[in-house]
Amino acid sequence: MKSPAVLLGCFSLACSMSEATGIPKWHPPGPGDLRGPCPMMNTLANHGILPHDGKAITREAVIKAMHQGLNFDSTLAIVMFDQAVIANPEPNATFFTSDHLNRHNVLEHDGSLSRTDAFFGSNHIFNQTIFDQTRRYWPEPLITTSHMANAKIARQVESKSFNPEYRFTDSVEHFSLGEMAAPFIAFGDLEQATVNRTLVEYFFENERLPTELGWDVREEVVKVEAILRISDMIGEATSLFTTDSDGGVGHNCTKRALRRGFHAGARRGE
Ligand code: HEM
Ligand SMILES: *[C@@H]1O[C@H](CO)[C@@H](O)[C@H](O)[C@H]1NC(C)=O
Ligand SMILES: *[C@@H]1O[C@H](CO)[C@@H](O)[C@H](O)[C@H]1NC(C)=O
Ligand SMILES: *[C@@H]1O[C@H](CO)[C@@H](O)[C@H](O)[C@H]1NC(C)=O
Ligand SMILES: *[C@@H]1O[C@H](CO)[C@@H](O)[C@H](O)[C@H]1NC(C)=O
Secondary structure, three states: OOOHHHHHHHHHOOOOEOOOOOOEOOOOOOOOOOOOOOHHHHHHHHOOOOOOOOOOEEHHHHHHHHHHHHOEOHHHHHHHHHHHHHHOOOOOOOEEOHHHHHOEOOOEOOOOOOOOOOOOOOOOOOOHHHHHHHHOOOOOOEEEHHHHHHHHHHHHHHHHHHOOOOOOOHHHHHHHHHHHHHHHHHHOEOOOOEEEHHHHHHHHHHOOOHHHHOOOOOOOOEOHHHHHHHHHHHHHHOOOOOOOOOOOOOOOHHHHHHHHHHHHHHHOOO
């Protein structure tokens, strides 16, 4: 049972909420609405959870949106805002817009799952050709951290091979792993570290929350630790090594550490 205030809100807003969830109705961007390279920021704007015009994304707006759309705690939302506001070229800005996020090599980077590199075309509009490359690495109905790691590496190898301006720094890697964790955080099972592929494809392709597929905002509050845990798992799963016994799916950190030590030693001529 929703609280009376929510029901009242529903009446006074002429029931613009969808029936089962607190997610406002989806409207595609209109002329003049700004959108960017982040499928989730675009999605939240399409639902009016962030400003629908994609402008004036303030700290308050991010805290509210991350809570309403994803049940993030405010600490996590503030961390994300503080990392993002540098995308606004004005010094000491208190907001950013969706198209600030398009600035290449500020936050936006090469090797994305669903956008082409700036060198080849639009770095921020959803690109079906690119996303179809990504989807090849999600061969099962449930996406695992290993599938996500494979998609990430594949896009980077493609970019590194054919984009003469390919750039992917340590700091990009840090952001990229967070982005790879995002679908698990938004739509997945955090215990199992899996996420339903149908929901993820629907989200990327429509920039819409998958309420009509039965998804709802998770009940448990999401904290920064959850993102770090899933990001780390994906980072681990990007290793192209296997152990002798596990046939290519498992990861033995001890063995990997030994192997790394060996190679590092060999390079030092030990
Ligand atoms: C203040 C909040 C956020 C900002 C400023 C932001 C910004 C960005 C930017 C600039 C990119 C582009 C990186 C690239 O070039 O690939 C990106 C990608 C991405 N973001 Fe966000 N993001 C935010 C929150 C979120 C949240 C909460 C989620 C989902 C839980 C999310 C999901 C994603 C995903 C999945 C990508 C990768 C897209 C791809 O590789 O094609 N983001 N984000
Ligand atoms: C930005 O903030 C810094 C530190 O508070 C201050 O020194 C600087 O003058 C500010 N710049 C502008 C353009 O307001
Ligand atoms: C989509 O990506 C392909 C491959 O990089 C590129 O040729 C095409 O121009 C891109 N489309 C847009 C709209 O950028
Ligand atoms: C994924 O979600 C779709 C849509 O709700 C559902 O039909 C399907 O059974 C789910 N798949 C798995 C593996 O849970
Ligand atoms: C990982 O590899 C090490 C070194 O070969 C071995 O001692 C250890 O038992 C392995 N651990 C697992 C979980 O397989």
